[in-house]
Amino acid sequence: MSTPVISVDNLSYRYPDGTAALEAVSLHIHPGERLALLGPNGAGKTTLILHMNGIHMPQTGSISVSGVLLDNSSVMDIRRRVGVVFQDPDDQLFMTTVRRDVEFGPRNLGLEGAELEARVDAALEAVGVADLADRPPNHLSFGQKRRVAIAGILAMEPDIIVLDEPTANLDPASRSELTALLDDLDITQLIVTHDLLYANEVCDRAVILNEGRVVADDDIGTILRDDELLAKHRLALPKGVRI
Numbered sequence: 402m403s404t405p406v407i408s409v410d411n412l413s414y415r416y417p418d419g420t421a422a423l424e425a426v427s428l429h430i431h432p433g434e435r436l437a438l439l440g441p442n443g444a445g446k447t448t449l450i451l452h453m454n455g456i457h458m459p460q461t462g463s464i465s466v467s468g469v470l471l472d473n474s475s476v477m478d479i480r481r482r483v484g485v486v487f488q489d490p491d492d493q494l495f496m497t498t499v500r501r502d503v504e505f506g507p508r509n510l511g512l513e514g515a516e517l518e519a520r521v522d523a524a525l526e527a528v529g530v531a532d533l534a535d536r537p538p539n540h541l542s543f544g545q546k547r548r549v550a551i552a553g554i555l556a557m558e559p560d561i562i563v564l565d566e567p568t569a570n571l572d573p574a575s576r577s578e579l580t581a582l583l584d585d586l587d588i589t590q591l592i593v594t595h596d597l598l599y600a601n602e603v604c605d606r607a608v609i610l611n612e613g614r615v616v617a618d619d620d621i622g623t624i625l626r627d628d629e630l631l632a633k634h635r636l637a638l639p640k641g642v643r644i
């Protein structure tokens with residue numbers, strides 16, 4: 402079998418105040434997979450993805466990205482390989498124009514000139530915001546900001562894109578557009594979401610995390626048809642919907 406893009410092995414994490422957020426989590430994501438990470442509020446989903454690009458470092462257990470073990474010497478390389486799109490786009494956008502924001506990452510990798518411009522244009526085009534290139538990000542709508550944040554990650558050409566609740570706070574049309582856009586991307590994806598229908602549209606596999614533990618890891622249809630499993634972990638499809 403191919404080397405996993407991300408391999409999480411026996412990872413546990415406690416916040417400084419003593420909160421146990423992850424307990425012996427193991428999870429492997431293979432090239433080309435689209436994995437939904439599900440679970441109730443406080444389950445540990447964000448804590449887990451903050452480990453995947455070294456914002457939190459493993460306390461117990463380990464993480465490897467494309468075969469490279471995450472440690473202090475590899476963290477910068479791993480940040481380039483794992484593109485995390487945060488829950489709040491305002492955490493990600495800080496430059497004076499959209500173009501400068503999307504340029505920021507690849508410029509730090511040493512790209513410049515025509516190569517940089519081509520990389521940025523392709524990313525803006527991919528998420529349909531090329532016409533916003535010269536606007537200040539802080540004047541954009543929430544949905545536009547989310548797209549620009551995704552463009553900034555795509556411009557890094559990562560091995561995997563990790564999205565924390567990408568459909569939250571989007572109107573129905575923006576949600577469908579974003580779903581189509583992500584569906585079209587030819588890149589491994591890990592998607593944290595409470596939106597089970599969206600997860601079903603885009604992902605092939607799902608993992609449920611609860612109280613810091615992996616409590617299910619299976620084909621997404623199998624998970625979403627298991628009413629008892631969903632209810633036990635405070636998850637539910639919209640009323641009347643069957644998968």
Ligand SMILES: Nc1ncnc2c1ncn2[C@@H]1O[C@H](COP(=O)(O)OP(=O)(O)OP(=O)(O)O)[C@@H](O)[C@H]1O
Pocket residue numbers: 416417418420421422440441442443444445446447448449
């Ligand atoms: N900085 C922190 N200090 C202490 N505890 C924290 C901190 N951040 C998160 N936690 C705790 O860690 C646990 C996991 O939180 P986390 O944010 O990872 O959950 P989540 O699954 O992303 O939830 P949500 O669906 O609400 O986004 C929770 O009990 C939370 O209160």
Ligand SMILES: [Mg+2]
Pocket residue numbers: 446447448
């Ligand atoms: Mg979260």
